[in-house]
Amino acid sequence: EAQVTQNPRYLITVTGKKLTVTCSQNMNHEYMSWYRQDPGLGLRQIYYSMNVEVTDKGDVPEGYKVSRKEKRNFPLILESPSPNQTSLYFCASSSRGGYYEQYFGPGTRLTVT
Amino acid sequence: GQQVMQIPQYQHVQEGEDFTTYCNSSTTLSNIQWYKQRPGGHPVFLIQLVKSGEVKKQKRLTFQFGEAKKNSSLHITATQTTDVGTYFCAGPGNNNDMRFGAGTRLTVKP
Numbered sequence: 001e002a003q004v005t006q007n008p009r010y011l012i013t014v015t016g017k018k019l020t021v022t023c024s025q026n027m028n029h030e031y032m033s034w035y036r037q038d039p040g041l042g043l044r045q046i047y048y049s050m051n052v053e054v055t056d057k058g059d060v061p062e063g064y065k066v067s068r069k070e071k072r073n074f075p076l077i078l079e080s081p082s083p084n085q086t087s088l089y090f091c092a093s094s095s096r097g098g099y100y101e102q103y104f105g106p107g108t109r110l111t112v113t
Numbered sequence: 114g115q116q117v118m119q120i121p122q123y124q125h126v127q128e129g130e131d132f133t134t135y136c137n138s139s140t141t142l143s144n145i146q147w148y149k150q151r152p153g154g155h156p157v158f159l160i161q162l163v164k165s166g167e168v169k170k171q172k173r174l175t176f177q178f179g180e181a182k183k184n185s186s187l188h189i190t191a192t193q194t195t196d197v198g199t200y201f202c203a204g205p206g207n208n209n210d211m212r213f214g215a216g217t218r219l220t221v222k223p
Contacts, residue, residue: 033211040122042201042215043156050209058210090155098205099144101158 002027004105006091012111013081021076021108023091031097032074033058034066036087037107043090049074050097081112115140115206119214127222132189134217136202143205145178145185150216151198159187159200192221 004025013019025032033048035058045058049068063085065077074093078085091105116139126132136145144163148156160169162178162185169176175188189196199216206212 031209035213040215042119043203043213045211045213048210056208056210059212092156097209098146098203098211101146101161102148102156102203102211104155104157107155 002103004091004093004103006089006105006108008108009106010109012113014113015082016080019078019081019110021078021089021091021110023074023076023105024072025074025091025093025103026072027093027095027103028071029093029095029103030071031095031100032068032091032093033102034064034074034076035090035092036060036085037090038087046076046089048097081110083112086110086112115212117202117204117212117214119202119217121217122215123218123220125220125222126192128194129191132192132196132219134187134200134202134219136185136187136214138183138204138212140207141182143182145182146203147176147185147187148201148203148213149198150201154198156201189219192219194221194223197221 007022034046035043044060047066049055089108092102094100094102118137146161147159150156167178173190199218201216203213
């Protein structure tokens with residue numbers, strides 16, 4: 001089954017404790033991206049990747065890091081989480097960026113206290 | 114930078130009434146996509162419009178792309194409770210980034 005998986009689905013952590021949210025897709029998609037969703041703000045792109053070893057900043061990259069060492073994986077790293085990063089995070093993939101439909105993962109709800 | 118605006122933010126309708134959400138981009142788009150997110154779920158792709166003035170239909174849903182390729186709309190005829198959710202429009206930016214509207218949350222009273 002074609003899918004995007006994220007782990008963990010829920011995470012409660014404390015300020016400053018480094019964390020990683022994993023994302024994996026099994027569709028051989030070139031394009032992957034991370035979004036955060038906050039009430040009234042819709043989906044805002046954090047980082048995206050056109051292909052392996054190629055990453056670019058989206059709208060709200062501050063406080064986040066990503067890497068794309070393999071085509072299928074695109075982890076999101078928060079080196080020093082802060083309460084304003086409490087949000088719902090989605091990973092998505094598509095065969096080629098904004099010209100094709102995006103497939104979203106189930107989401108990760110992160111709370112930083 | 115490029116902005117994608119969507120209105121209204123919320124819409125509450127009685128079952129059977131029609132619903133429309135509007136999307137406007139500050140720049141011309143190569144295409145526009147629409148997604149639906151059910152409560153507690155993730156966004157799911159509905160459709161993509163590419164051509165100027167394009168109109169596409171999916172059962173009770175009608176999607177339009179403006180002549181200038183800067184605006185779009187989604188119209189639902191005779192809403193049902195299964196239409197509940199948040200509808201997002203999205204378009205690619207100049208740098209292969211993706212811009213989403215803030216979404217319109219639709220609630221339907223039976």
